[in-house]
Amino acid sequence: MNTENIRAFMLLGPESGEKGIRLKEIRTALRNEFGSDPEIHRFYPFETPNGEIVTVLSNNSLFSEHRLVILSQAEDLSAQQTAMLAEYLEHPSDSATLVIISTQISLPAKLTKLIPKSHVQTFWEMFDNRKADWVRALFSGNSFAITNDAVELLLELVENNTQELRATGMQLMQFIGSEGIDTVTEETVERYIRHTRQESVFSLFEQICNGSYGRALDILQTLTRSGEGEAIGLIAGLLWQFRRLVSLEELLATGMAWDEAVQKAQVMGKPSPIRRKKDQVTYEKATQRYPLNASRSIIARLGDHDLRIRETGTDMQLLLMEHLIGIIMIDRGRTPASLESASFFTDARF
Numbered sequence: 001m002n003t004e005n006i007r008a009f010m011l012l013g014p015e016s017g018e019k020g021i022r023l024k025e026i027r028t029a030l031r032n033e034f035g036s037d038p039e040i041h042r043f044y045p046f047e048t049p050n051g052e053i054v055t056v057l058s059n060n061s062l063f064s065e066h067r068l069v070i071l072s073q074a075e076d077l078s079a080q081q082t083a084m085l086a087e088y089l090e091h092p093s094d095s096a097t098l099v100i101i102s103t104q105i106s107l108p109a110k111l112t113k114l115i116p117k118s119h120v121q122t123f124w125e126m127f128d129n130r131k132a133d134w135v136r137a138l139f140s141g142n143s144f145a146i147t148n149d150a151v152e153l154l155l156e157l158v159e160n161n162t163q164e165l166r167a168t169g170m171q172l173m174q175f176i177g178s179e180g181i182d183t184v185t186e187e188t189v190e191r192y193i194r195h196t197r198q199e200s201v202f203s204l205f206e207q208i209c210n211g212s213y214g215r216a217l218d219i220l221q222t223l224t225r226s227g228e229g230e231a232i233g234l235i236a237g238l239l240w241q242f243r244r245l246v247s248l249e250e251l252l253a254t255g256m257a258w259d260e261a262v263q264k265a266q267v268m269g270k271p272s273p274i275r276r277k278k279d280q281v282t283y284e285k286a287t288q289r290y291p292l293n294a295s296r297s298i299i300a301r302l303g304d305h306d307l308r309i310r311e312t313g314t315d316m317q318l319l320l321m322e323h324l325i326g327i328i329m330i331d332r333g334r335t336p337a338s339l340e341s342a343s344f345f346t347d348a349r350f
Contacts, residue, residue, distance in 0.1 A: 006089065006092050006114065006115065006116060006119075007092060007093075007094070007096065007097040007098065008089060008092065008097070008098040008099075008100070008114070008115045008116070008119060009026060009097070009098070009099045009115065009119040009120075009121075010099075010100045010101075010102075010107065010111070010112065010115050010119065010120040010121070011023065011099065011100070011101045011102075011121055011123065012102050012103075012104060012105050012106065012107065012121065012122045012123065013102075013104075013105050013122040013123040013124050014103050014123070014124065014268060014269065014270075015123035015124055015125050015126065015162065016103075016123075016162075016163045016268075017162030017163035017164075017165075017166060018123040019101060020163060022121065022123070023070070023099060023101075026097065026099060027040075027068060030066055030068060030097060033066075034065045034066045035065075036065065037064075038064060038065075038066040038067055038068040038097070039061050039063060039064035039066070039067045039068070040067075040068050040069075040070070040307070041053075041056050041067060041068070041069045041070070042069075042070045042300075042303060042304065042307075043056075043069070043070070043072070044071075044073050044076075044296070044299075044300050045071075045074065045076040045078065045081060046076070046293075046296050046297075047297075047300060048081065049078075049081070051081070051084045053069060053071060053085070054084055054085070054087075054088045056069055056096075057069050057088055057092070057093055057096045057098060058088065058093055058096075060093075060095050061095075065095070066095055066096065066097065067095065067097070068096075068097050068099065069096055069097065069098050069099070070099045070101065071085075071098065071099070071100045071101065072101045072303065073101070073102065073103075074100045074101060074102040074107055075102045075103060075104040075107070077107075077108075082111060085098075085100075085111060086110045086111055086114060089111065089115065090114065100115075103268050103269055104269075105122050126162060131155055131165075132148075132151050132152075132155065134162065135151050135154060135155065135165060136151060138165070138166060138169045139169065139173065139184060142170075142173055143182065144173050144176070144177075144183070144184060145182060145183040145184065146183070146184040146185075147183070147184065147185050147186065149185065149186035150184045150185050150186045150188060150189050152186075153186050153189045153190070154168065154169070154172070154189055164236065164240075167230070167232060167233040167236050168233070170230065170233070171230055171233050172184065172188075172189065172192050174230065175192050176188055176192070199223055200237075201223075201233070201234050201237030201238060201241075202237070202241070203219055204216060204219045204220060204223070204234070204237075204238070205237070205238060205241045205282070206282050207219060208238075208286075208325070208328060208329055209282050209283070209285045209286040209289060209290075210285055211285075211289055211329065213325070213326075213329050216325055217322060217325060220234075220318075220321055221318065224317065224318045224321060231309045231317040231318075231320070231321050232306065232309060232310070234321065235302050235305060235306045235324075238302055238328075239299065239302045239303075239306075240267055242295055242299050242302065243267045243268065243299065244265050244266070244267045244272050244274070244283075245283060245290065245295050246295045246296060246299065247265045247267065247272070248261055248262065248265045248274070248283055248287065249287055249291070249292040249295060250292065251264055251265065252287065253292060258284075262275075262280055262283065263275075290332060290333075294333050294334075295333075296333075297332065297334060298327075298328050298332070298333035299333075300333065301324065301327050301328070301333050302324070305320060305321075305323075305327075308320055309321075
């Protein structure tokens with residue numbers, strides 16, 4: 001079978017930042033080809049148990065000439081879902097582009113063989129010897145200098161992918177820029193951490209787990225209005241914590257004891273043990289308040305709001321974040337997504 005003209009892409013590997021850039025390129029190419037933004041649909045395996053994604057791919061839209069359909073976390077596809085997608089790829093629609101995204105470096109050959117080889121890309125984590133230069137380039141590109149000690153400390157504190165590094169770096173630059181500082185030192189990084197530690201995405205998550213809706217909104221407003229809690233960064237932090245929660249709940253669902261499960265929790269395939277007693281209490285409350293299916297749905301809603309926020313002005317970000325907190329705490333992630341357009345600067349959410 002000749003696959004060269006099939007509108008399908010497969011973006012693999014653990015480096016979410018570079019995958020996000022590639023996804024944006026795909027969308028830009030479709031916009032240039034069709035003269036307008038494609039209609040965007042996002043799916044996760046647990047949201048398309050009966051082939052709903054294939055229906056969207058196959059049926060023409062009344063509102064847009066082309067559709068961009070994104071399947072995230074494809075490593076969780078069941079055998080039945082894989083077979084349905086393979087069947088679609090045998091006879092794909094010309095009016096839809098499918099992008100399959102996974103943190104793994106390979107997916108079943110049944111899918112891979114049906115996608116043009118040039119459209120299958122693997123994005124690896126940044127090598128250690130590239131990280132420091134990448135951080136320096138990020139700061140210098142925004143007219144800030146950063147010392148070697150500050151770079152090393154930042155790399156110790158941030159997850160090993162460009163999206164997390166970019167989000168934290170931008171927040172740090174916003175923090176020091178308000179003080180008229182143009183050089184980041186190790187002391188600056190430490191002060192930033194201390195300054196944000198009173199109220200942070202971690203204290204926000206704690207109140208979400210406690211079920212303290214009013215307190216969660218108070219923290220959100222404090223972070224947003226102070227300029228210390230940029231919405232995309234907050235979503236990234238919540239996403240990281242809910243992924244760890246899902247990992248914990250999946251381990252518990254296998255019958256694993258609590259003490260062992262908290263030590264084996266992961267985020268995006270990386271070990272992320274929950275060691276502190278205070279954090280264990282927080283996650284225990286989370287497991288009681290948000291069952292596994294709810295936690296998975298919340299991850300999907302976090303991704304939806306990430307896309308919305310990237311398309312809106314700063315004046316709307318607080319309102320959208322408050323809406324997101326309501327979806328998480330009141331609706332347990334049940335609110336369906338309804339996105340008419342999106343922008344993909346990074347792909348941390350996928």
